[in-house]
Amino acid sequence: MRTWRLVRVVTLLLLAVSYCEFFHYYMVLLLCTWPSVSSVQGFQSHPLRAMFIGDTHILGSNAHWFDKLRREWMMTRSFQASMLIHSPDVVFVLGDLMDYGTESSSTEFEYHVQRFKRMFSTPFTTRTEIIVGNHDIGFHHMINDKRYERFKEAFSAPSVRLISVKDVIFVMVNSMALHGDGCSFCKEAEDALKNIKWQLKCSKGKLDQEKVAEICEKLDIMNYSRPILLQHFPLYRTSDSNCSTPDAAPLEEIDIPFRIKTDCLSKESTDLLFELLNPRLVVSAHTHHGCYRLHDNGIPEYTVASYNWRNKHNPTFFLAELTDQDFIINRCSLPDEHTVFTLYAIFAILLVIVIIIPPKKQKPNLGKSFTPSNKDH
Template sequence: MFSSLWLVWCSNFFHFINLFSQRPVGLSWSRLALALLDMGKLLAASHRSHPCTLISPFVFFMQAWADDVRRFRKMFKYPVSTELVVIVGNHDIGFHYEMTTYKVHRFEKVFNFTSGKLITRKGINFVLVNSVAMEGDGCAVCRTSEAKLVALSHKLNCSQQKPNHSNERCSDVEKLPASEPILLQHYPLYRKSDAECSGEDSAPPGEKNIPFKEKYDVLSQEASQKLLWWFHPRLILSGHTHSACEVLHAGKIPEISVPSFSWRNRNNPSFIMGSITPTDFSLQKCFLPYESRVFTIYCAAGALLVILILAHCQLLTPPFYFAQRLISKHKAV
């Protein structure tokens, strides 16, 4: 018998990590500071449920690497009992044309990430995919990444006694829990657009029918079919598009793309909390407060505080005396 594994899956939270070194145009320092403060509090609040695994599909490191990592560790504090897993994305190592072996190794060293790595917890298999390296052009990083995934696929299929894997081929293979794996990756699998996506955190109506570009917005059809064929996953968790979407691949394999966990990109960020067993899973979406409402509350509270301070210092004439003075002046005239 296996107990369930609790996890948190959030995307793009660390778009904010780098903002202190390069503030986006149009984003004031006051708004940025409040956003960082509140996002940090909200992330810390999710820890109170004591998840076993905290997973982020990607971070946002593009400037001074050491400074960004330092800020990451300072902001992303979590209990010792919680395991942190960070999935590499295009903001960490660049898009495919920017990706280098140096950038990949730099990320792996800091976050102990390896493309094609298997994490098994409580009988549950998680496959970490470097989706940036699924370009299919035979580059050095791509070849290495795909070779690891193929080897891992063989191990998992042998452990599950797939029909196309004979006992002879699996005799010298390390046996893993027979649970079908869960894929964790940055890019979603191929889909034409977000037209079929629904929910309040999905893409705006005006953007849903915009076609996705393969190998940029989503994985290519070829790469997507490879992952499905290699692993036969029971669940796929992804990010990247900044909007939520739930789709079924081959009519039975669910993929959930989480929206950006950042007020910089949307007014209503969300993340996923889940309970997973070797044979089942239950996921719940958690929403952050609307940014517009939060700032309305801050502004109202600030205005009230100013009024109270002025009244306390007798710099603000009470409305009753102000009206009485106006009436007296009118009678005198």
């Protein structure tokens, strides 16, 4: 009986851990599928499939070991399950890769870089693009050349860059470089944005011939489409009060006013980006909560929630199908931390029942008994 009870306890523990820490991730992520888009400019059989995540905040050495283990195991399992199930063409990580990037020594920073790359490794068919966040190099007043350069080199992530994937153009911007005070890396970013403006104009081909010869011959010409702007900070907004997505900020936070240049870009920087780039879509992060809003000029902006349970118990991410003309975005849920706790509680109750209630005893089978005859002989 004692052995049989031990077998049942061990079996139930293995079932609890294997489901909650492995299979549950696949069950949840299988519920989210790629959206379907068709181009208005003609048939495109293979649109670009992009995955957007943000605010992973992998923890530093000063974090509690169990907190670090729990949160990072969740992110690793979720991401690797997504790679297997969804197989995106490109993954965009929209900043705040680390929680303590600004406080890390060079040795510790390199250690966190390698950890991040292991946790969020992708197959060779999937491209990864990284955008810098304030926890990686600091807010504007905290940035120095050392922090900026080491992140740039580790992730091939300059302040501003333009890429084209399957004729879909993305412009990635360092939000902290849009402070507008003329600092060295701010000026570098603004100059880069102005060059991209001309590159887009030249690719569009609607300049008079003299300017084309003078300016465009030095630039890389590509198949033009309105770009998609990606950055860490949201564009200017007063708060999250107009966000009505399922992963929006909770009621006690949703009306808190945003601090300009800390929680979002300034109105001046936002207008500058609209003027220089004329994007058709903006995707941002930073607030740790989801949001969708339509700017006054008709440009939509999606804000992706944090990928880390430490910031949000019900994290989400985006799956998007994109062409040079169209886009469609699905908001996907990761396992909810509260749900996982509930599952463990159910398993714990079952475990107590198994321990308290003994296995049912079986009566021994002795066969037919022989009763001697009472007859006299």
